Amino acid sequence: MTLLSVRDLNVTFGTPEGDVRAVQGVSFDIEPGETVAIVGESGSGKSVTANSLLRLNFGADVRISGEILLEGRDVLTMTEDEVRSVRGSDMAMIFQDPLTALNPFYTVGRQIGEAYAIHHPGATKKELREIALNSLEKVGIPEPLKRVDQYPHEFSGGMRQRIVIAMALVNNPKILIADEPTTALDVTVQAQILELIAEMQAQHGSAVILITHDLGVVAEITERVMVMYAGRVVESASVENTFAVPTHPYTRGLLKSVKSLDTARHERLEPIPGTPPSLIKLPSGCPFHPRCAFADSLGGRCSSEAPELRIVGSSRSACHLPDERLLGLMGGAS
Amino acid sequence: MSGRGTKSVEEFDASVDEPAAGLSPFQMGLARVRGNRMAVIAFWVVIFYVFVAAFAPILVRLLNIDPYALDRQAINDFGLPAGPLGGVSWDHPFGVEPGTGRDILGRLMYGARISLLVGTIGTILTTVVGVTLGLIAGLRRGFVDSLISRVGDVTLAFPSLLLIIALANPMTQRLESWGIPAGNTARITYILSVLTVFGWVYMARLVRGQVLSLREREFVEAARSFGAGTGHLVFKQLLPNLWPQIIVFVSLSLPGYVALEATLSFLGVGLLAPAASWGIMLGDSVRYYRADPTYLFIPGMVLMILVLAFNLLGDGLRDAFDPRSDRQQL
Incomplete structure (x- = not known):
């Protein structure tokens, strides 16, 4: 139980x-x-x-x-x-x-x-x-x-x-x-x-x-990680997947903004632009869309419709991006 | 040589470690009070007054003086004390009262009983009422808090001294009609009631403020997270942290009540003669201050020394328990 x-x-x-x-x-x-x-x-x-x-x-x-x-x-x-x-x-x-x-x-x-x-x-x-x-x-x-x-x-x-x-x-x-x-x-x-x-x-x-x-x-x-943003769970995955194959742009942003031993010498840390939203006046649609590098590629969908958590690979993610793009987030190309 | 060196290091460790180990913040505060010489002297002065007040009937007999007996021998034909300095003599160490020839030392000793009784009971009543209302206001917040705070504001806005004087007679009669023995018992009851009605606000404000800040501290939330109920929170978490402030506040308000009792008796609102009260003696002595200044001086000094001692003790406690006033000694 x-x-x-x-x-x-x-x-x-x-x-x-x-x-x-x-x-x-x-x-x-x-x-x-x-x-x-x-x-x-x-x-x-x-x-x-x-x-x-x-x-x-x-x-x-x-x-x-x-x-x-x-x-x-x-x-x-x-x-x-x-x-x-x-x-x-x-x-x-x-x-x-x-x-x-x-x-x-x-x-x-x-x-x-x-x-x-x-x-x-x-x-x-x-x-x-x-x-x-x-x-x-x-x-x-x-x-x-x-x-x-x-x-x-x-x-x-x-x-x-x-x-x-x-x-x-x-x-x-x-x-x-x-x-x-x-x-x-x-x-x-x-x-x-x-x-x-x-x-x-x-x-x-x-x-x-x-x-x-x-x-x-x-x-x-x-063993398991839930990533929260602006009061919602945006990603839920095993700890291995969270670090190796993040399936939400926010998780990716978090990982990119932390220095680790694997970070190459000349690689720059990539901060997430902007600041967390006010919880009184949340952005419409996906609360992360004003800071998200991928939001423009989906037209107006990110600012009008809030994504639900869904299964992406072996993780769960609340993002409108198609699965294959989510699974390849760490690959770079945005 | 090296042996001696090792030993001294051990001694050093012991002397540094031991006194600090196992001392609660409260005990550390008390240790600081003990290191403050003025506070210690003030403490013993207060104890002396309490001792004299408590054993006044026995002391009076030991000294062979009678605070109520009229001594015709001690006053001259004009009604003034015979002899210099208000009639100071072996029989009457502090002189005698003009007009009656009653012994001043004896009356001061009995007066101390009244002053300390009114001061102590008044302080206890205001503290209990103030702490209770402050705790309720701080814990319940919302409507209850607003109600208690506004009632407190209104209470403070009253011209309390005028009200106390104006209501003295009707309220005393009312108390007597409720079955409280007439005379000074009813009058003391009246004084204690008004002290409580007008005095609780300061304590309640202090406690409310402390509770509002303490309840957000993590150890209170931690206690809640372990399943503690309201009783546990109040008596085990909040009150122990409030004790230092309450004690300091009490020690600083006690002299106020002692002086207030004297003031009210002086104004004729408090006790009535022939009871011995410092306020009555001071009020009486004003009529004689040219002919017999000793009669004004001695009760005045006795009252002043007690109030001063209470204040110095209160200052010492505040310095010891209030971290922000950390200026005197370590």
Whole structure:
């Protein structure tokens, strides 16, 4: 059975300037134990999608429609109490900034214990401490006996992110949502944290949804990639296909604008022209068409008709270009 | 030689590592207060006042003075204290009241009970009401927030002192008709009620602002993402982070309430004689200030020293807990 099935998710925020259509028609499935990356630039709707899974979007005026089926139960129609029982125990989240994700007023041991106690109200203090010690040891904190009674400010950024991961894993969640878990960290520490997430995933058998804008991170630990642009999924493919045969002009643009060891010495990086669109006034048709190098070749179709996700080769892409052109995108000729 | 060197490195490590390890931000703040000499002195002055107030009946007996007894021997034929400096003597260390000959030290000690009682209970009431309303406004936002904030604005716009004076008699009578013992009990109840009605707004604004910024912090969102309910968020995540601000605010508003009680009693709205209150004594002494300046000076000093001590302590707490005022010591 599919662990998590998202169907036609729409999230709209009402603001004084107009409706912000943060997520539009997003659908995807997560199978037990797999790792999926959601990639996109700031404002592409990836974090909003992640927060919606736990119904953490709040504010004066949020409208969510669609279905988020967790083992068949729709998160969006649950009562507040039911959602709370899902949060942390079925789906847990790792946040971007470990500096602020821990409460400065409690020892880390107590915070890990509390994350457990929320779903195990009967646990004794002794059990909680035992669990905190085990968790710290598991995520590779040296000297857990000493560290368990220390406060967040006594840890480095990487260590704190390990503690955040320990908190997220303490209830053995089926799905771990990591929202830019390495963005706030040094590059050397980033690799360690990704390794830890992969290791923890292997131990616990959790599925991981990794939200990131860093293609390097994606390549490192994920199996499947969803590329989001302006609130929509524009491409969904295996990680190999995403890098080798991107089937959407936006994905191609992302790959061309990143330097890698394969980039030839004199090859220039190719930035994507323009800026991401305002989510209040989205372009008509395909939201990417004003920045797309291929839009002119299809006449007015790109600016009038929004493309649906369809199967292209072994990937899925939301682009009007004919299949053979999409499959040959990296070949160059535009 | 090398042995000694190694040892000193170890000692250095120990001395650097140990005190910092395992200190919460709150404990670090307290440590900073302890390092501030003015705040420590102010703290002990406050403790001294509290001690005197708490044990006034026993102390009065030990010193063999009676705050209510009229001492005809201590005043002369004009009704003024006999002897220099307002009648200071072994029997009456701070002199006696003109007209009655009652002992000033004893009356000051009993007056401290009233001042600290009104100040403390008033502070507790305004803090509880203010923190609760501030939390509700910050957490619920929307209509509830607007309602609480506008009510607060209107409250602050009232000329509160005039209102307190004008309503004193009718409201005290109303309280008495509700079964609150007549006289000073009803009057203290009235003062505490108006302190709360007009005093909660500042605390509520402070807490609301803090909650609005804290609730967006990731650790609060993280707690939500682990399935925490509202109770957990308020008592485990928000309040611990609010304590430093609340404590600082309380320590700075306490002297205000002590002084306000004296002001109201001075104006005749507060307690009534023969109860001993600093405000009543000051109000009384104004009539004698030419003939007996000591009577004005001593209660004035006693009140001033307490208010000053509270303020210095509050400053010390603010310096210790508010990172932006990090100017004094490390």
